[in-house]
Amino acid sequence: MRYDRQTMLPEIGEDGQEKLRKASVLLVGVGGLGSPIALYLTAAGIGTLGIMDSDIVSLTNLQRQVFYTESELDKVKTECAHKRLSALNSEVNIQSYPYKLTKENADEIISKYDLVVDGCDNFPTRYLINDTCVKLGKPYVYGAIFGLQGQVSVFNHKSGKTYRDLFPDEEEMLAMPPLSKGVMGVTPAVTGSVEASEVIKLICGYGELLDGKLWTIDLRTMETNIIAL
Template structure:
């Protein structure tokens, strides 16, 4: 338990909470800008089983924000590089790597294996797929999204029953929206992904107030942060 001493001395976690973390299983869909800090902090916290799903390879433009990867991993499969890095951080965690994207054909089979699903993806189609599969299987969905200097996080399909479609009910309208562009400062996914990881730990340990039925947002240019009810 010495490894986790700094968090088990917190009354909201303790040895009981650490045992809950060890027994928990979490799936991260996408291990890019958001998925990198999520995976690192959940692995460091001692999650028992972590699934990482992503069909991409490491590219040079990833390195500005995707802190799981290095120049030595260029052109390699992301989840293979990520698994190696995460196990070097904490060999006690079971890391299941899925070197392909989540699709309508495999989503239910994969998500059914995990207690919680965390959003590390970058497109509306995958988020609707995650949401609808989690609703069907009764799994909590920790949502996160970024753009430029802005990020947002919520917890869906938990006690309030709110889900991604309560935030964005018109799927066709969202899918037809023009691309907002790929510009982003590296710390935006770091901060947003860290908040997502925090919500996962709180959810597992029963600590604090979750963003269940609420949307947290931050603008890093102004450091203005808000929480609204859905």
């Protein structure tokens, strides 16, 4: 009964639900983007969800990071997220990593999962995710936000386009001055939901993935584009 409304869909069905149950996904970052990604993947019945974040809950998070509450201020994000997700769906195996993804641990951790989804907020981590996924042959569902704009893509699906096709000059990207941290809470909500949708599509094998394509949205105008990479 739990998954009845989605197994009614011909794109999912019982076979798709079984694929979700057997799938394992690593989510790097459980902040603004990670909140909707984790909630929707858990609600959908993903088999195993790894959540990775070294941060603690702060007051400024609450405007957009819908995982957390005032009572959880100064607590470790992965611990709070683990409790919230387990309360939502006890059938999902939640694995917590309360530390950063690094060159030293990336291979070991990512190798345990079928794919990686991006909830992070910095270029070095994205390059690390990308390069590790390329080396290990894992798909990488990418998302990023800025203010009232968001973008999503699927990288390294069947050895397709990678993050370095979107941003080939790593040194230039890392040398950029820090971007404004201004953001509306709905921006990661919309963008993260699209990322979760791409993860489910990838696992169940329906629709057209954003493979080799970049989806963008501007919430000021509601203009969306799909750009070939």
